[in-house]
Amino acid sequence: MSVAALSVADVNEHVVTRPPVRPTPAPGPAADEGLARRLRALACTAPLHDLDVRKANLAGEYGTYAMAEVALAAIDLVTLHMDFDTGADHEEIVARLLPRVAAQAPDRTAAEHERVARWVLENLINVGSVDRGFRAVYGTFGPDGAYVRRDYDFKLVEEVPGPGGGVYLRTTDEAVNVLVGALDTDVTSAQIAAEVKLEVLISRGRLADAQLAAEQARYRTVQYAETLRRTLDATRRDVRAVDWLSTVPDMITEALDHVADRYRHENAILTNIRKARDEAAAERGPDHKRRAAELVDIVKDCIRRHTQLQSRLLEAGPLFRAEQDRQAFATPAARAGVDLYGQLVAPLLPLPLEDAVRVTDAFFAHGAGLRTPGAVRVADLVEVLLAPPAPREHLGAEMPAPDLVVTPDDSRFSGEQFDAAAELLELPPDAPRRLSGLLADARARHPDDPELPYLIALLAVHAASPSVGTAYRQGEQRLLFAADDGTELDDPEFGGADLVVGTALLDAAGMAADRTEAA
Template sequence: MSVRAPSLCVVTTTVPHQLSGGVRPAPGPAADEGLARRLKALACTAPLHDLDARKANLAGEYSVYAMAEIALAAIDLVTLNMDFDTGADHDQIISRLLPRIAAQAPGRPAPEHERVGRWVLENLINVGSVDRGFRAVYGTFGADGAYVRRDYDFKLIEEVPGRDGTVYLRTTDEAVNVLVGALDTDVTSAQIAAEVKLEVLINRGRLADAQLAAEQARYRTVQYAETLRRALDATRRNVRAVDWIRTVPDMIAEALDHVADRYRHENAILTNIRKARDESEDPEHKRRAAELVDIVKDCIRRHTQLQSRLLEAGPIFRAEQDRQAFAAPRGGALVGMLDLYGQLVAPVLPLPVEQATRVTDAWFARGTGLRTPASVRVTDLVDALLTPPVEREHLGAEMPEPDLVATPDDSRFSEEQLETALELLDLPHDAPRRLSGLLAEARRLDPELPYLVALLAVHAASPPVGTAYRQGEERLLFAVDDGTELDDPEFGGADLIVGTARLDAAGMAAERSEAA
């Protein structure tokens, strides 16, 4: 059971109104903006610290778990497993979190580890709140120098619907900033700085620090792709809500230049990493280099995907512009002003059925709208009437010669085994036998034969009497269970009484003559 995270409040000390010289401080816009960004960065980490503070409220002893560490790992997994179009699977994230949780408390049972993982993930989503978001309060100085308190709403992990009806998890920009330790930084500059730092660290042989820099560069790539995805999603909802004259085209142009630069940097970095991996004699050094190769390959894959999406952005915009421009108009302002529950459902529910049906009939007769009849265009009608009929062959089109392939014989039993089994079951009508004796005799003849005898005997437990009667058969195999248990080394169940019964041949002949 998840507990709703309380609203977060960031408290800061205000500067004194008078300094030693009697001069009032005048924090400029840049200084005040920097302070606000640091306060927002502090607010984004507060939900993670709040998990450790609230784990005492869980029923049980959970003090051994480092909840903030698990939360960071969850944000990391969701960020790296989400794609451009889809997100991360909820259950997959939980399963990948379990090894880290189990390492913190190896003696605890597996269901407890899973409960901790789900509790942390639900609190990062903030299940239980109205908008599933967090809120922090921070202070800034207004234009007149007065101290103003402002609200900062943010989310860490969101649940978004997929095109196939599945709900996925996606991390927000704030969550990515929590991972890389920055907030509201420019994506391009941060990416360039991270990759220059990565190249320098590799050249100096500091692969442990280079791995951290490579992971931060990958987070920035994910954040850049997320910015483009949101712009395209907003375009699909309302093309007028996105500035496709300057903002988005400039962003696409910068992103394409960004991808081209990253390709050159990352391929050079990949060459240096492989060289360091092949020339090193230290096993730990080789392992770090191999991990770096995988991370940089993933960066190149994400840049390739981002480039394809950037090239598709223009056609998507034009297609959405055409679709939305020629879409049927909405029902008008009256539809938005109608309160269906307050004006229809609530007054009708207390009424008797006789009176309520009058209201509902009138509503559905007018509320469902008109049905536009299908109309034929004159040009299509003229073409259909004036087009001469196509001459057809009398026997139709020539059928292709089928390529027949012989079906392989994959039956378990051969024809000889079937004949032997039928001979065993060809019993006198006045001398039935137990299934156990038939199985023992069949086993002496062939080790595989008991399986076929048992199959035929079980099938005879419900004999097709009507079919045999209509086909004119004079004898019919039957099996009866009298409650005796079967004593056999290979089979279990009931020791059936197997025998044959005579059918009424005279009755069958008379029935066939009447039918004729």
């Protein structure tokens, strides 16, 4: 069959339909992690570039200043001057920035140099924002290949309270990463790599490159100490927020091993630097010796910081146990705080205005606190002090008459019922009776009083434990008593034991003798 003889139906029948071409899914989170690292690294440098863009908004001509260079110098100074417990002093950083700012524009005034230094430092702190932090938006691919935008919040320089009550400056990990040109780098591996690089450069006599490597090693040392400091601060706030079961003990063990290795390594480097400084050939000039001397100071500072870090690591365990005891036995808060959104804003939003105003007025009236009283005037004070004293009554002020309210009588039994019961229970001392007989007499003598048998039964039960001492001291002649001899009570209304109720005579002569002795 020729091609010309094929019909359209035959062609459609023999043509194989190909599936539509679908786009290849984007790499997953693991493959995209490298891109995310670079995007975050780029975000950390954005505030420094933004300084050069916004310097045109300053009142005056500041185009000659390289603000990003000043910012890097400020981060460098804060990093090197902060300690484990405290940070860098704000005024000291400004004073040390002034020579670099003045070198960029030597013909400008000292006041302008100081203004530039303070402006750069305040922008690194991000003064004026709510949380004093920076935010960058970058995109990654989710597990399903969808493009997801994420927020990256970071800080470069932050203000922290000091032990003496002052405010100090500390650089964050992001700021240190800007200095060394890396992001999210493992502290231990970066420190080892920097010191190996430093040792190789010194052995080859490249002291200029060795100085840069030594400064990077010192930055990593500071970052390692910052990691431990944040862990201890979180422990002081809440021991449950830090994993002291496995993560922190492993970190402390690794850190102690790291410090011991670095201490031996840095001492060997220090010996090689001193040897290179002392044995420098004359043809290399004084610059070689100066760089060697600077390297000695930098490595000494690294050794000092490692020694301080080791002492803090050894104190971490006792600090955790002390904080655990303190927080475990701390007195709980008297009452929970107020959730403004859940307890005030959310319930009020659906209400009409006239109903919501009453609630907000009451809340702010109680939340505003007490009003400050007006200042005392001298004229009022003098008048009060010079006023003659008011005459007082000799017998004092008249006492107000109390308002007496008659207490209602809520007794179940009346006085007549008590008299009738006393008459029934007035038994001869030598003729006790059964409770069943007394109940029958009460019903026979007072058929119209159904409550009297209950009073007889109550008095008989009370007489089963008579207060002999009280009756003896009060001078009573007779005492009602009741005893159980094992006989069961046969009565239509009451059950239990058929008590034997009788009257006992008290020793009147003995009571009189006792009262005479007491008198």
